[in-house]
Amino acid sequence: TGSSRPQRMLKAVQKNATKGDPKSVISAIDYYCRHKEWAMNVGDEKGLILDSVLTEVNPSTALELGTYCGYSTVRIARLLSPGSKLITIEFNPAFAAVARQIIAYAGLQDKVTLVEGPSGDLIPKMKERFGIKSFDFVFLDHWKDRYVPDTKLLEDCGLLRKGTVLLADNVICPGAPEYLKYVRNSPRYESQYYKSNLEYTKVEDGLEKSVFLG
Ligand SMILES: Nc1ncc2ncn(CCCCCNC(=O)c3cc(-c4ccc(F)cc4)cc(O)c3O)c2n1
Numbered sequence: 053t054g055s056s057r058p059q060r061m062l063k064a065v066q067k068n069a070t071k072g073d074p075k076s077v078i079s080a081i082d083y084y085c086r087h088k089e090w091a092m093n094v095g096d097e098k099g100l101i102l103d104s105v106l107t108e109v110n111p112s113t114a115l116e117l118g119t120y121c122g123y124s125t126v127r128i129a130r131l132l133s134p135g136s137k138l139i140t141i142e143f144n145p146a147f148a149a150v151a152r153q154i155i156a157y158a159g160l161q162d163k164v165t166l167v168e169g170p171s172g173d174l175i176p177k178m179k180e181r182f183g184i185k186s187f188d189f190v191f192l193d194h195w196k197d198r199y200v201p202d203t204k205l206l207e208d209c210g211l212l213r214k215g216t217v218l219l220a221d222n223v224i225c226p227g228a229p230e231y232l233k234y235v236r237n238s239p240r241y242e243s244q245y246y247k248s249n250l251e252y253t254k255v256e257d258g259l260e261k262s263v264f265l266g
């Protein structure tokens with residue numbers, strides 16, 4: 053059988069990026085997805101918003117739900133201070149295999165722990181398995197109908213603290229209407245919408261930033 057889209061993306065990174073240079077890995081993926089074949093990375097436009105929120109939060113512990121090929125994993129990990137950790141959850145083994153290689157190519161494997169499995173099963177194990185007290189930052193980019201149940205699970209597992217920042221991708225396209233209702237109507241969150249575009253397109257999309265108030 054032929055290669056998969058993630059495998060072709062990895063080839064483009066190995067061909068066009070410089071080993072150990074996260075910026076070149078990000079550019080190589082953006083170039084490939086904009087000019088060769090579209091893929092569901094957060095992309096360069098929403099990526100700038102992700103960068104600015106991350107720089108503001110400067111998290112010691114961060115969680116990503118939905119690794120895919122590791123594009124946003126690299127974007128997040130490259131901005132983490134020394135000693136900070138990013139845990140990223142991916143349930144598709146083929147995606148996870150490509151992501152591990154892209155994260156390693158960027159030289160960021162020491163800052164990232166990629167865990168394979170469904171978020172609903174893994175979130176309750178975060179404390180015992182990784183010694184996490186709470187997360188400073190959470191990037192939601194997995195199944196859009198898991199955003200609400202997993203946010204509630206993070207609350208119930210005591211993994212959010214006063215000030216934890218949740219940043220959700222795709223709240224317009226494909227859309228996460230239940231999630232927007234949940235965080236915007238809950239007294240426990242202060243939410244803000246960042247209007248942007250669906251990766252590599254002119255279609256509207258955006259990121260929702262929600263601060264947990266405890
Ligand atoms: N529970 C659990 N735990 C762990 C997991 N790991 C992975 N998954 C499953 C995640 C499957 C991929 C999620 N991402 C998207 O679906 C997505 C789609 C589009 C898009 C597509 C077509 C269009 F025409 C327009 C927009 C754009 C985006 O930026 C997206 O992020 C998990 N689930």
Ligand SMILES: [Mg+2]
Nearest residue numbers: 094193221222
């Ligand atoms: Mg997305």
